[in-house]
Amino acid sequence: MTTLKGRRRFLKTGAGVSLLAGAVPVARSHDASDPMARSAYGARSTYDKSERVSDAGSNCSFASDCNTLTPLQDLHGIITPPPLHFNSAHGAFPPDINPDEFTLYIHGLVNRPLKFSLAELKRLPFISRIMHMECEANYPHTHQDTTVQHTHGKVSCSEWTGVPLSVIMEECGVKPDGKWIICEGMDRDRHSKSIPLSSAMDGILAYGQNGAPLMPHQGFPLRIVIPGAGGFSNVKWLHRIKVTDEPYLTPSERFSKPFSVKSVITFPSGGQQLQGRGYYTISGMAWSGHGAIKTVDVSTDGGNTWQQAKLEDPVLSKAISRFSLKWEWDGSETVLKSRALDDAGNIQPTPEEVAARIGGTVDEVKRNKVRSPDTQWNMIFPWRVKTDGSVHNDLWT
Numbered sequence: 173m174t175t176l177k178g179r180r181r182f183l184k185t186g187a188g189v190s191l192l193a194g195a196v197p198v199a200r201s202h203d204a205s206d207p208m209a210r211s212a213y214g215a216r217s218t219y220d221k222s223e224r225v226s227d228a229g230s231n232c233s234f235a236s237d238c239n240t241l242t243p244l245q246d247l248h249g250i251i252t253p254p255p256l257h258f259n260s261a262h263g264a265f266p267p268d269i270n271p272d273e274f275t276l277y278i279h280g281l282v283n284r285p286l287k288f289s290l291a292e293l294k295r296l297p298f299i300s301r302i303m304h305m306e307c308e309a310n311y312p313h314t315h316q317d318t319t320v321q322h323t324h325g326k327v328s329c330s331e332w333t334g335v336p337l338s339v340i341m342e343e344c345g346v347k348p349d350g351k352w353i354i355c356e357g358m359d360r361d362r363h364s365k366s367i368p369l370s371s372a373m374d375g376i377l378a379y380g381q382n383g384a385p386l387m388p389h390q391g392f393p394l395r396i397v398i399p400g401a402g403g404f405s406n407v408k409w410l411h412r413i414k415v416t417d418e419p420y421l422t423p424s425e426r427f428s429k430p431f432s433v434k435s436v437i438t439f440p441s442g443g444q445q446l447q448g449r450g451y452y453t454i455s456g457m458a459w460s461g462h463g464a465i466k467t468v469d470v471s472t473d474g475g476n477t478w479q480q481a482k483l484e485d486p487v488l489s490k491a492i493s494r495f496s497l498k499w500e501w502d503g504s505e506t507v508l509k510s511r512a513l514d515d516a517g518n519i520q521p522t523p524e525e526v527a528a529r530i531g532g533t534v535d536e537v538k539r540n541k542v543r544s545p546d547t548q549w550n551m552i553f554p555w556r557v558k559t560d561g562s563v564h565n566d567l568w569t
């Protein structure tokens with residue numbers, strides 16, 4: 173037990189003194205004219221500057237409605253904060269939908285065509301599932317793709333909450349020849365996607381995103397989310413599901429290839445600056461459209477040797493998993509790479525392996541000019557650390 177004398181002595185030195193020596197200023201005043209003080213909805217620290225940027229491929233500013241990218245370099249854990257969720261809307265602004273006037277229609281090859289208001293949907297059984305979503309165009313496009321936000325920022329991971337599609341399909345009674353669903357959004361181009369019913373059955377008609385209503389850019393008030401499916405299938409502002417016997421060739425239709433296993437190191441990553449040699453914890457994300465991540469190997473010497481990274485809980489099927497590896501940087505120039513394996517046995521290939529398998533030059537496969545017919549771009553990705561501690565996209569060097 174500390175004596176009073178002992179405590180006095182402690183207070184005179186070290187941490188005790190600074191605790192007594194006046195309070196740290198509060199983040200903001202309680203002045204009612206201060207927007208943060210009045211905000212009933214939380215605001216972030218003024219020092220937190222993380223934001224989406226427009227994708228290099230789309231020639232527009234964020235003010236007009238272009239595709240935007242998630243700042244993966246700023247994220248912790250596996251969940252994407254809704255305001256930082258990448259978005260893809262093919263040039264259209266989110267429609268302004270009043271949830272009280274919203275109706276979802278289910279029709280086509282069903283015994284009972286149905287319609288639901290949002291309030292009616294919320295009376296039905298619901299599930300929540302943490303899953304990743306990845307755009308088919310999530311790969312580095314040019315040399316200007318310097319950061320991990322540019323090279324891999326069309327992926328996210330959220331807890332989506334809503335009604336299982338299977339509940340709705342059971343409710344309407346699918347006829348024996350009903351094999352596909354056509355999902356249609358309320359945006360300018362009526363984005364539509366044909367999805368085989370068999371692969372849509374673990375889909376969710378989601379109204380919740382990480383505990384809150386969907387963000388307008390993510391499809392408020394309703395979208396379909398299908399675990400492991402290509403981003404294109406997750407139709408936003410969903411207002412119509414038609415059950416059919418075959419797919420429709422709508423103007424926006426695109427048939428996508430299965431998503432394979434993928435990973436990327438987010439720290440250290442392009443554009444970041446290491447503060448000299450010494451200890452660092454390498455951190456990154458891995459995900460697969462086919463199942464759960466089994467292992468991630470990391471190389472700190474350009475791929476000559478590999479070490480197994482630590483997978484942080486939770487490791488979920490068809491969701492982002494976080495990995496880490498302890499690293500002592502000796503200050504010399506090197507290249508960092510990660511290579512993920514999923515529980516279906518898929519492993520990330522090198523560009524050389526892809527070129528050997530599908531043809532084309534190594535440069536053409538890196539640029540996705542020659543594409544794999546059976547998977548998405550998912551190659552092992554390199555970051556070069558220079559002696560000054562700067563980090564660079566090393567795909568094309």
Ligand SMILES: Nc1nc2c(c(=O)[nH]1)N[C@H]1C(S)=C(S)[C@@H](COP(=O)(O)O)O[C@H]1N2
Nearest residue numbers: 258259260261307357363390403406407408
């Ligand atoms: N209605 C509608 N849904 C859509 C799209 C769209 O343009 N309109 N884009 C699709 C594509 S290509 C992707 S990658 C995902 C992206 O979802 P997000 O914008 O919430 O990130 O939504 C899909 N759903």
Ligand SMILES: [Mo]
Nearest residue numbers: 260307308403
């Ligand atoms: Mo996309």
